[in-house]
Amino acid sequence: MNWLTDFITFPFLQKALFGAIALALTCGLLSPMVVAKRFAFMGSSIAHGALLGVSISLALVDFIVPKGNPSTSLLIFAITTLVTMLAATPLALTTFRQKLPSDALIGLFFTATMGLGLLIHQALGPGKGDLMSYLFGNILMLSTLDLSILALLSVSIFAIVWKKKSSWILFLYDEEAAFIQGLPTKRYHVLFFLILTLVIVSGLKISGVILINSFLLIPGIFSLKYAPSAKKTFSYSITFALITTLIGVVLANGLGLGMGPTLAVTQVAIFLAIYALYWVKAKIA
Amino acid sequence: MNTIRVKDLSFSYPAKEFENLADSDREILHKITFEVSRGEILGILGPNGGGKSTLLKLLAGLLKPTSGTIEYPHTDHQEGIIYIPQKDLRNLSYPITIFEYLESSRLPQDKVSKAQCLEAIERVELKRPIDQQMSGLSGGEYQRVLLAKAYLQKSKLILMDEPTKGLDGIGQDKLLELLGEFKKEAAVILVDHNIAQVLKHCDRLLCLNKSFHWHDHRSQLNKDILEHTYHCEFEHLLIHEKGGDILQHEHHACLHHNHEGHDHDGHDHDGEDTK
Numbered sequence: 054m055n056w057l058t059d060f061i062t063f064p065f066l067q068k069a070l071f072g073a074i075a076l077a078l079t080c081g082l083l084s085p086m087v088v089a090k091r092f093a094f095m096g097s098s099i100a101h102g103a104l105l106g107v108s109i110s111l112a113l114v115d116f117i118v119p120k121g122n123p124s125t126s127l128l129i130f131a132i133t134t135l136v137t138m139l140a141a142t143p144l145a146l147t148t149f150r151q152k153l154p155s156d157a158l159i160g161l162f163f164t165a166t167m168g169l170g171l172l173i174h175q176a177l178g179p180g181k182g183d184l185m186s187y188l189f190g191n192i193l194m195l196s197t198l199d200l201s202i203l204a205l206l207s208v209s210i211f212a213i214v215w216k217k218k219s220s221w222i223l224f225l226y227d228e229e230a231a232f233i234q235g236l237p238t239k240r241y242h243v244l245f246f247l248i249l250t251l252v253i254v255s256g257l258k259i260s261g262v263i264l265i266n267s268f269l270l271i272p273g274i275f276s277l278k279y280a281p282s283a284k285k286t287f288s289y290s291i292t293f294a295l296i297t298t299l300i301g302v303v304l305a306n307g308l309g310l311g312m313g314p315t316l317a318v319t320q321v322a323i324f325l326a327i328y329a330l331y332w333v334k335a336k337i338a
Numbered sequence: 339m340n341t342i343r344v345k346d347l348s349f350s351y352p353a354k355e356f357e358n359l360a361d362s363d364r365e366i367l368h369k370i371t372f373e374v375s376r377g378e379i380l381g382i383l384g385p386n387g388g389g390k391s392t393l394l395k396l397l398a399g400l401l402k403p404t405s406g407t408i409e410y411p412h413t414d415h416q417e418g419i420i421y422i423p424q425k426d427l428r429n430l431s432y433p434i435t436i437f438e439y440l441e442s443s444r445l446p447q448d449k450v451s452k453a454q455c456l457e458a459i460e461r462v463e464l465k466r467p468i469d470q471q472m473s474g475l476s477g478g479e480y481q482r483v484l485l486a487k488a489y490l491q492k493s494k495l496i497l498m499d500e501p502t503k504g505l506d507g508i509g510q511d512k513l514l515e516l517l518g519e520f521k522k523e524a525a526v527i528l529v530d531h532n533i534a535q536v537l538k539h540c541d542r543l544l545c546l547n548k549s550f551h552w553h554d555h556r557s558q559l560n561k562d563i564l565e566h567t568y569h570c571e572f573e574h575l576l577i578h579e580k581g582g583d584i585l586q587h588e589h590h591a592c593l594h595h596n597h598e599g600h601d602h603d604g605h606d607h608d609g610e611d612t613k
Binding site for chain 2: 088089219220222223225226227229230231232233234235236277280281282283284285286
């Protein structure tokens with residue numbers, strides 16, 4: 054096993070690398086928005102809620118296409134996305150400028166969808182797919198179709214956010230002012246939820262339900278702390294996500310560790326190292 | 339020409355959301371009528387819980403009236419309105435710069451150039467680099483950035499909720515003088531507890547306490563109107579107001595301990611967003 058040449062030799066590792074890069078790019082873009090909007094718990098909740106979609110899709114997929122059909126992966130993705138979006142839309146609507154605390158609603162959503170998902174899987178899904186792989190991720194099983202979906206999503210989400218970057222920045226900073234100015238803030242709020250859902254569902258295979266939160270949080274925390282302006286939070290976050298992902302993928306392969314957990318731990322470790330460096334630098338100065 | 343015309347405006351919290359409140363407590367404003375024109379500053383006075391902040395939110399479009407009308411003859415919708423809230427709502431963890439904030443002043447239509455932003459901060463006498471983050475500004479400097487935004491937006495209506503709160507006497511005077519400049523192009527409505535400042539800088543007054551309202555030129559204000567507006571809070575105001583001889587009011591016995599839902603210890607029942 055060679056730490057770097059393996060990525061040239063083995064196609065499954067190439068796919069893992071490209072998949073991780075695509076997810077790092079997209080999450081790197083969204084992460085500062087998640088952190089600035091204080092949606093950290095929201096991302097985690099949607100990620101866990103996606104288990105409901107996975108359970109339903111695993112239960113249904115055998116009835117729709119024969120076993121081993123190449124379109125199975127696409128169908129699981131489509132059903133999971135649809136179910137998670139349907140479940141997340143009421144959450145998006147009820148958390149828009151409401152009196153009931155958002156964290157209570159998010160907790161309710163999280164408990165209900167995850168519990169229901171596990172029950173459905175117990176009742177209908179045993180032996181119909183590995184639910185655990187969606188909990189912890191299995192990046193080494195990525196197919197060309199999975200990569201195509203990820204790439205298409207990355208490009209679409211970049212186009213949506215980048216085109217209206219200044220509007221998104223105003224929405225993130227002062228939603229009330231944005232509303233008075235005439236920005237359709239409710240549409241932005243719901244759209245942000247739906248984009249988040251898409252990214253989470255598409256990232257399930259790579260980092261799993263549990264670890265996708267690190268992709269959505271740590272680059273954003275880093276960028277909001279160190280970027281000199283709102284626009285630069287995007288480039289700081291994307292750069293951080295890309296570098297930590299590349300290091301994480303290489304480390305996981307070289308040390309024979311699980312890809313998802315290694316990526317998450319690498320991100321946290323590098324963030325803490327940078328934080329410590331700045332702290333020491335400030336103390337010396 | 340009138341910039342804004344308000345007629346029979348009423349606002350109540352929805353019964354289904356506030357079941358524990360009596361009907362009279364849910365009603366924050368009752369049939370308020372007034373007009374403000376470009377070139378005028380309207381000062382709103384009244385006790386805590388009297389509906390001042392709620393009225394500003396209604397004018398800004400953040401709340402929907404229960405009944406009555408608000409007409410903006412110069413603007414189609416809410417665009418052209420700048421609302422400076424009582425609470426500093428800045429997201430201090432977000433590293434947005436002054437330029438990035440001002441650049442978005444005319445969204446969703448178009449963006450503002452850096453040169454125009456520089457001109458605007460010069461106009462409001464903000465002595466900070468344009469690339470500085472908003473989180474590093476004081477409350478007074480933040481208000482100036484919002485006024486610069488009003489300048490860039492060519493706002494026809496400026497709404498300010500307790501703008502002098504937290505400013506020293508000089509800061510208050512400077513801000514209100516600046517508003518005097520802005521009123522040449524817009525109507526300004528401000529809520530303030532500092533009666534002396536309001537009387538000094540505002541052209542018209544709206545004394546407001548839920549169902550009671552009085553609206554006229556400041557020269558028409560007298561102690562009976564203030565007493566009728568503030569009830570038992572009036573004597574406290576006189577004690578706390580600088581130069582407590584406003585309108586030569588004499589101390590009176592308080593007989594209004596539970597007037598119309600506002601309590602004696604100053605708890606604010608002003609509206610929260612329900613939109």
